[in-house]
Amino acid sequence: MDMMSDKQKLEKLEKEFEEFxxxxxxxxxxxxxxxxGFVSIIQQDSKDLIDPDTNNYLNNISKSGxxxxxxxxxxxxxxxxxxxPGKKVDTSLKGLFEAVWERExxxxxxxxxxxxxxxxxxxxxDEDRLMHAFHAILQNCILYRDPETNLKVDIxxxxxxxxxxxxxxxxxxxxxxPSIERxxxxxxxxxxxxxQPGLGMGLAIAKKIIEHHGGLIEIANLENGGAxxxxxxxxxxxxxxxxx
Numbered sequence: 001m002d003m004m005s006d007k008q009k010l011e012k013l014e015k016e017f018e019e020f021x022x023x024x025x026x027x028x029x030x031x032x033x034x035x036x037g038f039v040s041i042i043q044q045d046s047k048d049l050i051d052p053d054t055n056n057y058l059n060n061i062s063k064s065g066x067x068x069x070x071x072x073x074x075x076x077x078x079x080x081x082x083x084x085p086g087k088k089v090d091t092s093l094k095g096l097f098e099a100v101w102e103r104e105x106x107x108x109x110x111x112x113x114x115x116x117x118x119x120x121x122x123x124x125x126d127e128d129r130l131m132h133a134f135h136a137i138l139q140n141c142i143l144y145r146d147p148e149t150n151l152k153v154d155i156x157x158x159x160x161x162x163x164x165x166x167x168x169x170x171x172x173x174x175x176x177x178p179s180i181e182r183x184x185x186x187x188x189x190x191x192x193x194x195x196q197p198g199l200g201m202g203l204a205i206a207k208k209i210i211e212h213h214g215g216l217i218e219i220a221n222l223e224n225g226g227a228x229x230x231x232x233x234x235x236x237x238x239x240x241x242x243x244x
Contacts, residue, residue, distance in 0.1 A: 029072060036065040091127045093166065094120040097155055100135045109142045113151040120157045121164055124236060125213050133209040136202030137229050141170040146225065163215065163232040171226040175219065183219060 039062045043055065050058070094117050101115050115138075123130075138153065145151040154169045175183060184207040203219075210217045215233040222228055 029069060032065050032069045032072070036062050039065070087126065088124050089127055090122055090124050091130070092120070093123050093130070093157075094155075096127065096131050097134050097138070100131055100138055104131075104135055105138055105142060108139070110145070110151060113142065113145075114153070116152070116154045118156040120155070120166065121235075123164070123233060125233070126209075129209045129212070133206035133231075136206040137168055137231075139202060140229075141168070141172060141227075144174075144227075145170070145172045159235065160232065162235050164235055166231040166233065168229040168231070169222065169226060171224075174221040174225055174227050180219060180221070184217070 039058050043050065043058055047055075097115075097117055097120070101109070141153050142151065149171055152171045155166065156169075157164055157166045159165070184203050203217075207217050210231055210233070213233055215231060217232070218230045220228050220230075
């Protein structure tokens with residue numbers, strides 16, 4: 001009888017899960033591309049024969065295909081966080097926030113938006129994934145800003161026991177109270193898609209990334225409007241940092 005160790009069983013499960021992800025990403029995505037491709041061919045080859053209503057139906061099919069493809073990619077991103085740990089390096093958390101704001105979010109943030117960052121600790125972590133988490137949080141600050149007020153985002157840090165507590169506060173629209181506990185669920189949206197684009201995956205991915213660093217993430221409404229996202233990351237001793 002073949003007896004596998006716990007490590008071998010875990011490796012076997014991880015391999016099976018990787019194979020499952022490949023099937024989803026390859027075999028499931030192909031029909032979506034085919035549907036959109038055939039819709040495009042019909043619209044191009046029969047544009048003089050298609051009435052406006054039919055053309056509208058075809059456009060909706062294509063949009064739904066694009067949305068399904070985006071949902072699939074988001075689900076794969078979330079799933080791969082469990083199977084592909086990144087290398088931990090000593091990095092500047094303040095530098096990561098600044099890089100996301102200046103480079104990745106330049107195209108969607110209003111010119112009058114102000115980002116203020118207090119001193120943040122250096123941290124040993126997966127730099128790429130932490131940037132992904134910070135991107136999702138800051139992007140939400142931008143997307144859910146108050147249209148009547150210039151956007152302000154303030155980032156600060158304090159010690160909370162054995163944790164760095166990093167607070168990201170904005171003066172946006174805040175979150176409906178019933179939604180607070182659910183905003184970290186995959187595909188959950190606090191507002192309808194017609195009111196705000198996106199899949200509702202950003203905060204779910206951010207939560208998974210922070211948890212993989214041994215931390216947790218919370219969100220709350222502020223009394224004077226806006227929201228406060230708090231990221232808790234473990235404070236490591238010098239010996240633990242050297243061992244990472």
